[in-house]
Amino acid sequence: MKPPPFEYHGPRDLGEALETLAAVGAHGKVLAGGQSLIPMLNMRLAAPAHLVDINRLAALAVVRETPAGVTVGALARHSEVARCGAHPLLAQALRLVAHPVIRNRGTVVGSLVHADPAAELPAVLAVLDGSVRLASVGGDGVPTDSVRRDGVQKDGVPRGGVRRDGVQRDGVPRDGGGGVVALPAGTAVRDVPAREFFTGPMESAARPGELAVSAHFPALGARTGTAFREVARRHGDYALAGVCAVVRLDEDLHIDAARVACIGVGPVPVVVDVSGVCERRPAVSVDWPAVAAAVRERTDPEGDVHASPVYRLHLVGVLAEQALREAAREAAA
Amino acid sequence: MTTKLFGEPVQRREDPRLLAGHGRYLDDLGSGALAVAFVRSPHAHARIRDIDVAPALDVDGLVAIYTWEDLPERVGRPLPLLIPHPALTHGRTAYPLARDVVRHVGEPVVMVVATDRYLAEDVCALIEVDYEPLKAVVGLEEAAHGAALVHDDVPGNVGAHLVQEVLSAAGRGAAEAIEAAPHTLAFRLDIERSASTPLEGRGVYARWDGTDLRVYSSTQTSTSVRMAIAAALGLPLPHVEVIAPDVGGGFGVKIVHPWPEEILVPWAAMLLGRELKWTEDRREHFIAAAHERGQVQHVRVGFDDDGRVLGLDVTILHDHGAYTPYGIIVPIITATQLLGPYRIGAYRVEFSAVYTNTVQVTPYRGAGRPQGVFCMERTMDKIARYLGKDRTQVREVNFIQPDEFPYDQGMIFQDGRPLIYDSGDYPRMLRMVKELIGWDDFRPAPGRGIGIGCYVEGTGVGPYEGGHVQITSDGRVHVSTGLTSQGQGHETVFAQIAADRLGVPIERVSVVTGDTRRFGYAVGTFASRAAVMSGNAIALACAKVREKALRIAGDALEADPADLTISEGLVHVAGSPSASIPLSTVAVLANPLRYAFDEETAKATQFAGTASPDRPPVAEGEEPGLEGRGYYSPIRSTFAAGMHAAIVETDPLTAEIKVVRYVVVHDCGKLINPMIVEGQIHGGVAQGIGGALYERMAYDADGQLQNASFMDFLMPYATEVPRIETGHLETPSPLNPLGIKGAGEAGVIPVSAVIASALEDAEGIEIDRMPISPSELFDLRGG
Known part of the structure; x- marks a missing residue:
């Protein structure tokens, strides 16, 4: 129960993450909480050639409550979302999700993208008619942070290296669609409603190269x-x-x-x-x-x-x- | 006076180490060792046509690949059949690596050595094995049908067939007694598979220095692993050491030996001249270790108006999986322990142990008893239901009475000796358990039921165990015994015994188990035997040390040894503590020295003036040192007993099952440490709840295990285990000096029977299969 070989990417910001995902395309998989992905890797049920670890993207660890609803960033853990008690149904569902140690690592958005037909959170999104925001960049840039799983950096390029497009590293916050996650300029974004997002068992509408940056749970009337x-x-x-x-x-x-x-x-x-x-x-x-x-x-x-x-x-x-x-x-x- | 220790709830001395993460388990050792992984069969039954390793040869970090053909004759032989029995006419064991046919998913086919486990598994994934799939035999009925065979040379898939019959006092056989009985019932019972599933899987780490082989194994028997390795590798025994480090649970699966890996890893370590380690992963444990339970029972019983059993006839079909390395111990225990605390008029039991293309079956905590107890207790409940009597009343009329011990059940037990119960008080135990649960006051209601289950457990089987006790010149006491520990609390209870017997503070006592460098003669930890066997052996060793200490101290104090006693580590004249000598000094005096290393040892050197010049420094018949060795070898097993009762509630809509109360009354003779006994009971009940409500090995028709992970094999969490209330009864065993019986397996044994009894009471429908899930209860209700 050890994963097959893969290349590890540890992007330092969202722009770099999106570029890496664009570069690796269908061969890439996003690592967030890892509560489903890591066991699948260890059992060799999944064998992505590239693992893009978004855990350094602190900007994604956000939960924002507005009159329109609750938006949860891709790195918000179950336990954080439950603690802030943002949405009553989300809180009710999270009590049923696994155990504390799993909730401390697992992410709400990760669970949505994993799309297990027996999982609670997809149902919450579906019954509320919420949506998932998917972000991507075009092109096939070279990832700048290739680290092997043993921690040895492969190409010696400093982590978070120079961006090809010269865009400011921290990006410019976008405010469209109630987004809480600042997206770099030039990022393509689509908001997919729940009824279109879940396409089959363990299958979502997220395409290769796309990162689910947030999910929106509409407020109750x-x-x-x-x-x-x-x-x-x-x-x-x-x-x-x-x-x-x-x-x-x-x-x-x-x-x-x-x-x-x-x-x-x-x-x-x-x-x-x-x-x-x-x-x-x-x-x-x-x-x-x-x-x-x-x-x-x-x-x-x-x-x-x-x-x-x-x-x-x-x-x-x-x-x-x-x-x-x-x-x-x-x-x- | 030294505080009394025997019988006290002394806190577990191993816990600070184990709970704080300072345990040293197998995978904590050998960080520099090469890693071993195995290509295992994906088929339940197949012929190996070809093995192509070429695609794997380019992996950077690959060290070696071995198939059966690479093994020397001695290593490549079938693994030993550990416990031969005349009824096991067709015993079969596996080759360490599959030779030409694989007989269950998970059977090892190719061994890979690489610089780390990741790479070893990468290599495994690239090796191509060409299989010709054969018909898989799965399930007891299909195996018994015998149309397809697991082993070509085992007709009907029957490995063993055994009949035992005990005639009634009037000389009637069971069939005749049932025929003549006023009432008869016949029914079928089913118990599914489960497994030990210790938190730590198996593992082997081997080092070869050119002369000596040292092997660490996560085993329940290091001495036997040592002998098996020496035999398979052709090494002289003194050149092989086997050590069981901290072991994260065994529950039976680790008594099996030698596992293929226990032979192959040391062999390759010698061949390569490198340290090698294999650590079993969870998937391997599910598909390549061992399972248990798994029986179908056909029962006929005849009884009188009071519910007294006049004749009982049980035919058992026992699923033995693909191989029988541990013989037929499990079905023998089912057949003999089925009788429980009862005197049965006439009893006939017949079992067939059949092969299937599934993981082999070897003992798992309880070891055949849960099946036997399920059978007998279901029978008692059915009789009560038939007669409209209280279920405890029917049990009571069948009990062996306290004045009937020793009680001979007239059968041969798993140790090859007569099944004679040593002591017990079953009527009193029943009163205790009824009072604890409030049996007589319980008001049944729909969806709420009460149940009971009784059992007798043969514990402390032979042939022997030994103990070594040494007091060193610093006054410390070093205890070692050859059997192994898997977290039970041996470091505490053996220290309690030694401290108690020697009159020293427990803090000065240390205990080592399972290290052949310290103690070479042992059998192993299984059958609830450690306390009985090693406990008594250590007590006997302590008696020798004490006797020697008193003799030496008597000389030094010019007192009669008979007037001396030891407390707080001081030997003194009883009632006169001023004339005393510490055990540390006695230890010095016991070992005459030429050379001094410190102030203490100086007292024992030749010019110290402590020894008589007219006698040899070590008297004839004496040995230097303050140490002793003791062996305990019982004439036969001791028989512990217990009665459990539970209250369950079922949801009328969802069919969910909740155990709201669980009580245990338990008799393991004299208690060494009641807290540790309760801990054993709690753990056992938890496993029993697993077997009753959660755990099953879900094989499909092709022999694929559908739930080989902790996600789908439902071991209960703490949230599924009820609070357990316990009561103790002590009927000391007359068979051993300490008067103790075993407690290790007790908790698990009657749980399925108890839960079935309570569910039947709650639902009003007969429960004849275990485990039972909400989905199955829903079906039983008629959907």
Whole structure:
């Protein structure tokens, strides 16, 4: 369980990171918290020729809360995001993510890009209709910081060496789209909504050469509550099935809008809008079996060594009802 | 007076070292050694057509590549069959490197030596092995069907077949007794595979200096590894040293020896003249070490209106994996320990140990007992259910009574000796466990149930262990024993025994285990035997040292040794502490010297005037030094016992299972250290919870292990293990001087039975398979 050979890059700033990623293209992989990538490397399930370590890019370790929502930079660790309690649903989800030592290293954006269909954070992004900001530069510049995995620098070029384009190292902060991460001039940026971002199990819309610099989780409106319920085999494990819910009440405290995102029951988080099934009723008089049925209808879980498809299908309905009721309670509080 | 130490909850002396990261485990040694890695079979069953190493030869840092063909005749032989048994008619062991056929995923095929492990694994990835896949035999039914064979020359895949039968007092066989019984039941039980999975895997580090071979191995038996290496490499025993450094858990898997790696690494170290090290990684441990559990049992039982068992007939199909290096110890233990604390009218047990194309099966903590106890305790619960009786009542009417010891079960145990229980008090134990859990006050409710499980565990099996105790002229006491430690607390309990017996402060006692340089004769750590075997051996060694110390001190103090006692390291006349001599001085006097090195040793030199000029300095029949050696070899095993009870709750919607209370009453004879016994119980129960609710080896039909990582093999975390409440009962063993029985495996043994019992109570549905997951409980409920 040792990784196959790869070239290690330790860029000192974002511009250098983007150039390195552009240069290595499809052969590169970004190392952030490493909580999934490193085991995959060690088990030789992944064999990228280049590893681009973004851990020196302190500018990415940011969380910003605005009235529009919470934007999380690519180097913000789960534990930091949880501590600042920026977004209620994010906080609820992070309590279910693994264990403290993993949360201290793992990053929110890394988890999104990893796109595990049983992970909590993609579901949060999906149910909130959030987005991921992907940044890249064109061209095929030469990476300036090639370090072998044994720590020996390969080409003797000083770390953070001269930039080809002569752009100021610290870059110029961009302020478009609520971005919290300052991007160098000339950086190409696209904001991909969650529904387009998750393309399959462990597959996202991020293209070779792109770095997910931040993710945006839209704020909740008034009289809106959230909840995350899941069943995992052990504390902190990936869920057998899980549901996060967002419920908005109208002024009479009837359910105005209700959405869930389900994990572990499809190739990507399955978002189901059950507003219609809730029929603008108060939570107590909603036809919950019908809600559960509507959710089950949209999911197609697979079986594995931990649970059968039938059980997962059963669970997702149970959890949807529990999460929606809890979210409705919270919205009313 | 020296503080009483035996029986006290002395804090573990090894913990500051181990918990602060100062332990020295195998991979902490040999930082300059070359690294070894293995190409392992990706197929469960295949013929090797060709091995092409050419693509790997250009890797910078490659040192050597070996296949079976490169091994000398002696090294290339099949590994030894460690425990032959007449019923094991078709025992088979693996070659150190696969010769022509691989029989499980993970079997070593090619050995690679490189300058570091990264490069060694790079080389492994480039070596091309051409396999012709053969039909894989997976699962007990398929193996028993015998259509496809694991070994061409083992018909029906049956490695061993054994029947034992004990007639009733009236001379009836089991079949007849069941036939004649007022009530009968028949059912099938299934237990899945699990494994020891110690935190530290296996590992071997070897150094050869041209004359002597030193091998470090993460093993439960350094003395046996030493003999196996000497035999395989043709070395004289005195030129081989084997040391077990700090070992991060064993739980049975490390009693197996020699592992292929334990032969191959020293062999290549000698050949290359370089230090070599192999450290097992987690994936290797899952697919290339050993598993256990894995049985199907068909049970027939006949009983009377009170639930008294009149006849019991159990047919066991035991999955032995691809090889049988450790013989059939596991199914023998299942078959014999199944009887537990009960006197059964007539008993017949038959097992077939069958080969499958999976990792070999060797003992894992509990070693066949959890399966046997599951069988007997499920039987007791089914009888109670059938008769509408309280489950504890049915057990009670079947108990062996306290006045019936020694009690002969009429069978042959795993040590080849009669299965005779030495002591116990099962009715009292049942009262204790019922009181602790509140059995009689428990009100069942849907989704809430209570369960119980009882067991008897043969512990402290022979043939022997030894201990060496030496007091040096600085007054320190050095204890060594040949068996090994894997974190159990031997450094504490053996020191307690020595300090207690010698009358010295425990701080002055140090303990060394598992180092053949210090003690060459030993069997190993397994079968809950360390305290019984080495504990008693050390006590016997201490008695010799004490006797010698009193004799020498008697001379010096001009007192009768019978009037002397030792406390706080001082020998003195009992009741008169002013006339005393420290043990350090006694040690000096015990070793007449010509040369002095310090003030103390000067007292023992020839002009010091301490020795009589009319006698030889070392009297006839005496030896220099204040030291002694003792061996303990019991006539047969001691029999510990325990009863566990639990309360579980199940979620009506999600079928999640929560253990809300878990209580243990345990009898291991005299307690040396109750805190360490409780620690052993806690660890055992945790593993038992794993076996009951979480752990399984999920092989697919092709023999691929689907969950060979700690992500998917669900070892319970601390969050899944309930708080464990314990009670102790002491029925001293009459078989050994200290009156102790083993405690190492106890915690794990009845857990599956207890959880099944409680779940059945909570759910009202019969639980006949373990482990059980929420998904499976959901299925049992009818979806």
